[in-house]
Amino acid sequence: MPPHLWRPVAQGLAALLTLLAMAWALSLQRAVGLNLYPQQFFAAILALALPLAFLSLPARRGVEREAVPYLDVALAIAAFVAIGYVAWHYSRLVLLIFSRPAEIWGPGLVILILTLEALRRATGWxxxxxxxxxxxxxxxxxxxxxxxxxxxxxxxxxxxxxxxxxxxxxxxxxxxxxxxxxxxxxxxxxxxxxxxxxxxxxxxxxxxxxxxxxxxxxxxxxxxxxxxxxxxxxxxxxxxxxxxxxxxxxxxxxxxxxxxxxxxxxxxxxxxxxxxxxxxxxxxxxxxxxxxxxxxxxxxxxxxxxxxxxxxxxxxxxxxxxxxxxxxxxxxxxxxxxxxxxxxxxxxxxxxxxxxxxxxxxxxxxxxxxxxxxxxxxxxxxxxxxxxxxxxxxxxxxxxxxxxxxxxxxxxxxxxxxxxxxxxxxxxxxxxxxxxxxxxxxxxxxxxxxxxxxxxxxxxxxxxxxxxxxxxxxxxxxxxxxxxxxxxxxxxxxxxxxxxxxxxxxxxxxxxxxxxxxxxxxxxxxxxxxxxxxxxxxxxxxxxxxGEVGDIALAIVTATLGVWLVSCALAGYFSGPLKPMMRVGFAMAGLAALIPAAAFDGALLTDIGGIALGVAFMAVDILRNRQAEVRV
Incomplete structure (x- = not known):
């Protein structure tokens, strides 16, 4: 299907999808006396989205195409018909799910397979x-x-x-x-x-x-x-x-x-x-x-x-x-x-x-x-x-x-x-x-x-x-x-x-x-x-x-410093790029400082140790980068 044929169809389906969603959001279906299951509306949206996927997404990801293969056109039509059938007859079909008649599992199987294929085209395997x-x-x-x-x-x-x-x-x-x-x-x-x-x-x-x-x-x-x-x-x-x-x-x-x-x-x-x-x-x-x-x-x-x-x-x-x-x-x-x-x-x-x-x-x-x-x-x-x-x-x-x-x-x-x-x-x-x-x-x-x-x-x-x-x-x-x-x-x-x-x-x-x-x-x-x-x-x-005001204040201060240290470790940067061992040091000091002093007996010592190590690592990194700037 050449571009001058499939593109207007795709644009029409896309515009219709947006208009349908807007109409539902504004409850226009109730204004005209149309009572629908929400799932009928969702099915209608999927009935527009799946054909759009087959018309706009090539079978091989990353490959540009102008014309749409007729196989993709057939898949788009099959998706529209299968989901459209479900949407139109939903009030009757939903009562038969556990009876497993062919008119339920037939369209269901088509929808499931085509959704997975469209998903593969959109996001990969x-x-x-x-x-x-x-x-x-x-x-x-x-x-x-x-x-x-x-x-x-x-x-x-x-x-x-x-x-x-x-x-x-x-x-x-x-x-x-x-x-x-x-x-x-x-x-x-x-x-x-x-x-x-x-x-x-x-x-x-x-x-x-x-x-x-x-x-x-x-x-x-x-x-x-x-x-x-x-x-x-x-x-x-x-x-x-x-x-x-x-x-x-x-x-x-x-x-x-x-x-x-x-x-x-x-x-x-x-x-x-x-x-x-x-x-x-x-x-x-x-x-x-x-x-x-x-x-x-x-x-x-x-x-x-x-x-x-x-x-x-x-x-x-x-x-x-x-x-x-x-x-x-x-x-x-x-x-x-x-x-x-x-x-x-x-x-x-x-x-x-x-x-x-x-x-x-x-x-x-x-x-x-x-x-x-x-x-x-x-x-x-x-x-x-x-x-x-x-x-x-x-x-x-x-x-x-x-x-x-x-x-x-x-x-x-x-x-x-x-x-x-x-x-x-x-x-x-x-x-x-x-x-x-x-x-x-x-x-x-x-x-x-x-x-x-x-x-x-x-x-x-x-x-x-x-x-x-x-x-x-x-x-x-x-x-x-x-x-x-x-x-x-x-x-x-x-x-x-x-x-x-x-x-x-x-x-x-x-x-x-x-x-x-x-x-x-x-x-x-x-x-x-x-x-x-x-x-x-x-x-x-x-x-x-x-808890006590002093304990709360201490927990907030040490946790903030801990978050800072670990975030720097993950980013791999403080005053300059951090080497692997420095990143490990920043992370360990930060995690130690993060632990609230009231978490367990002796947790105050981990706070003190984490803060001391963190400040030391920060100072070392600042000095190292300043010396590097001086040498340059």
Missing amino acids: ALVVIILVFLLYALFGDALPGRLQGRAQSWQLLAGYMALDANGMLGLPISVAATVVVAFIFFGTLLAITGGSTFFTDAAMLGMGRFRGGSMKIAVLASGLFGSISGSAVANVVGTGVVTIPMIKRDGYPGHKAAAIEAVASTGGQLMPPVMGAAAFLMAEFLAVPYSEIVLAALVPALLYYVALFIQADMEAAKLGIRAVPADQIPDRKTVLRGLHFLLAFAVLIYLLFWQRYQPERAALWAAGVLVLTSLAIGYRGARPALTALVGALSRCGLAVVEIILISAAAGIVIGVLNVTGLSFNLTYALVQIGGGSAPLLLFLSALVCIVLGMGLPTLGVYVLLAALVAPALIEVGISPIGAHLYVLYFGMMSMITPPIALAAFAAASIAKAPAMATGWAAMRFGWSAYVIPVLFVASPTLLMI
């Missing part, structure tokens, strides 16, 4: 192989010994369940992608078309251009503030990442690192008071304590998380030699001030989210409308967007979200396997039995279970599930209730940046056009503190602002 392993477990889980033994399912039931059930491909992950993600990607697309991205780049240069790594630091700050309100790490990535990731890349950072920093900053927003992705309110209800107590307890760990990320951003900038922007390249202040009208759209977004409690997707669409109006009325740098460009934003948005929708469908398969085989509950039961009365072992096993169970779920879903299944086991071995609940929330949210199903990292990678798995591994490194700090605050509640 790694994610596909992981999904296949989960599917094999669902088919043959009864052959495994012990507590990991699962309920084996027939392939007919599995195909129908994955394609139609609300716990499968049409479940929570794709619900976020098809609503929140599409709305925020559309908002970001409009920002690029109207000149908003240019304004924020200019503002970043004006505000932070005289400092190294300024764009990355702005991304950390903005994503942390917005993420607390958004209630979804993925929504935060697409909401702020469409602006910050291109800005970071223009500074000279590799694409996967730019995406990783945005993913980590966005995920941390769910841990940052006062809103914590709405989990703070629910946690107060679970624990029957004042909301202010939750906010106070969560504050220091969240700040340490962002301190670690901010330091790594600064060290990465120094290591890569990204210096301050030359003065002649920093935009004029008056020019930047003329673009302040772009902030009105963000003000509307935050007002609707925080005060009016709008759903994120609806708030994003209202903000997009404000953005269009102010841009047409005022413009930026003497230019206003053309109406044709604004209409073209529909298809640009649809094409941009295809990969995220495919990844979300894949995450739904993993969640479906966990549910249909009983693996999630087997893991929880095994956790309690194996952990027994050993708190360290139970903490380690709980962290693994939280990461697995948190895959693909929005913040509230993660917290509710883990608070019910894992937190009680931690409380039984003597961990404070608030520490146990924050612990499971932290590790549940780390599923967003921990491969294999790192939804936030993968969403950022698609925006940055960077490898998904490389972004996930980089995100784990940038977000290292979230894997360590929860262990520390369950060992000593001083980091949760519980």
